Amino acid sequence: MNLKSERRGIHVDQSELLCKKGCGYYGNPAWQGFCSKCWREEYHKARQKQIQEDWELAERLQREEEEAYASSQSTQGAQSLTFSKFEEKKTNEKTRKVTTVKKFFTASSRTGAKKEIQEAKAPSPSINRQASIETDRVSKEFIEFLKTYHKPGQDIYKQCKLFLDTMNHKRDLSIEEQSECAQDFYQNVAEKLQTRWKVPPEKVEKAMDQIEKYIMTRQYKYVFCPETTDDEKKDLAVQKRIRALHWVTPQMLCVPVNEEIPEVSDMVVKAITDIIEMDSKRVPRDKLACITKCSKHIFNAIKITKNEPASADDFLPTLIYIVLKGNPPRLQSNIQYITRFCNPSRLMTGEDGYYFTNLCCAVAFIEKLDAQSLNLSQEDFDRFMTGQTSPKKQESDSFSPDVCLGVKQMYKNLDLLSQLNERQERIVTEAKKLEKDLIDWTDGITKEVQDIVEKYPLEIKPKNQALAAIDSENVENDKLPPPLQPQVYAG
Ligand SMILES: [Zn+2]
Secondary structure, three states: OOHHHHOOOOOOOHHHHEOOOOOOOEOOHHHOOOOHHHHHHHHHHHHHHHHHHHHHHHHHHHHHHHHHHHHHHHOOOOHHHHHHHHHHHHHHHHHHHHHHHHHHHOOHHHHHHHHHHHHHOOOOHHHHHHHHHHHHHHHHHHHHHHHOOOHHHHHHHHHHHHHHHHHHHOOOOOHHHHHHHHHHHHHHHHHHHHOOOOOOHHHHHHHHHHHHHHHHHHHHHHHOOOOOOOHHHHHHHHHHHHHHOOOOOOOOOOOOOOOOOHHHHHHHHHHHHHHHHHHHOOOHHHHHHHHHHHHHHHHHHHHHHHOOOOOHHHHHHHHHHHHHHHOOOOHHHHHHHHHHHOOHHHHHOHHHHHHHHHHHHHHHHHHHOOOHHHOOOHHHHHHHHOOOOOHHHHOOOOOOOOOOHHHHHHHHHHHHHHHHHHHHHHHHHHHHHHHHHHHHHHHHHHHHHHHHHHHOOOOOOOOOHHHHOOHHHOOOHHHOOOOOOOOOOOO
């Protein structure tokens, strides 16, 4: 069996997970295949180009306006016509100019409306209170942590405060620009930790984690799935897609996980729990930790099933299977949030970065899963997708992936019960038949006996004299020798 060709739809070369610029860091679909660093370079370039174009447009409009004004002065006769045309053109161009330029320079007109939306959408007071208790706890922990850094600790705290204040004034910027600010902040602080505050390298990472935790606990409610993006729409689309694929079995994905083994099914449940839990975390790094925990459970499940360490080729299909089975809430929002606001160094290297890139890949695969990648014919795939039939009806042994072990067992028991029922019915029929046979046989014998009795009725004849005179007919009896007599011999 050729596993490679069987898995042609899901196999991903490990090099495809890396930044397409070849810098060696992990890439990400959200950054169009670049790593965070290269993506920011590209993004800067594109933004500079856009600003340049907007300026050129503004200058051209200015020039045209002046020319039009000059010509309207010289041709007095046709003034009204030219002027009205000019007015029309100016209005058209101005609206265009305003919409394109405003994106980059100001968006204050949106603020009012957005605030109203935010207030209308504000979570219930109890959720708010809980969140603020957590925020307070995180702040206290952060201050305690910074105390161990003495003087640099105070500077770090000031930098974070400054960043949070700046962000508060930038709420009406696009989410990409807010993300940009956060990324700049991470980069600056990391540099300062090393150069200005002389924090030993082994402590820098720890400090960065604490800083991320502190700032993102406070930023979360503003920048997670914001109104200004289509994150929510994408969440719903993915959720719908996963629901439509409810019939996909581990066999179709070539997932090397045998859930009949209790230990393995335990790992699968844990992996699903971890990936669902991601949504409840507020700090990007905590969300990443959930993905990593989930991935480790997957690796264990494969290892126990195969009795050998899992390969990367086994991992991705299994991760897809887990995501399909778990249908984690707000999957796209979580991925986007991590991409935008996680300390970039975490995503570009290391374990967390690797598993996160795989999760992004898994979601991309789910969006484009087709007949070929599931080793199905196009007709079967279409019929399963439209719900006309399910693989369960075709092969009674495989169940849809969202059915839990208990339900599977129940189905098996039901199946067994119906088999038993059939058998019992068969036995009852046979018993009845046997009963009937017995009755028939008894009747038959009775009839036979009666026939014989009728045919040969019992006649009681008088005592037969001839029989009694048998001896008397032995006329020559007296010619026989006398019977032998016992004799005693003296000896
Ligand atoms: Zn790169």
